[in-house]
Amino acid sequence: MGLLMAVALFVVFKNWHLPHNAMINSVATTTFAVYLIHDNGVISAWLWNDIIRAGRFYDTVFLIPHMVLTAIVIFTVCSLMEFIREKNFSTIRGCLNRK
Secondary structure (H helix, E strand, O other), X not given: OHHHHHHHHHHHHOOOOOOOOHHHHHHHOOHHHHHHHHOOHHXXXXXXXXXXXXXXXXXOOOHXXXXXXXXXXXXXXXXXXXXXXXXXXXXXXXXXXHO
């Protein structure tokens, strides 16, 4: 079922042409890093069990708002971490290339 949905989404958006948007592209470049950060074995258990604790909201009306807010916060924090990492490494690369 998941594969069918993925193929269907691909077909729907395949011919959709969007204009260039620098802000969307800069956020999109962080998506893989967000995945790597939040799904890391060291961080994952701590994040989901100690920080998020979504199980508390399982049978409440707050489940959906909690999950949406959690996704937004995780993506934002991890994107900021990636922006900072990229800025620091580009500065280091610039210093190394001058020598």
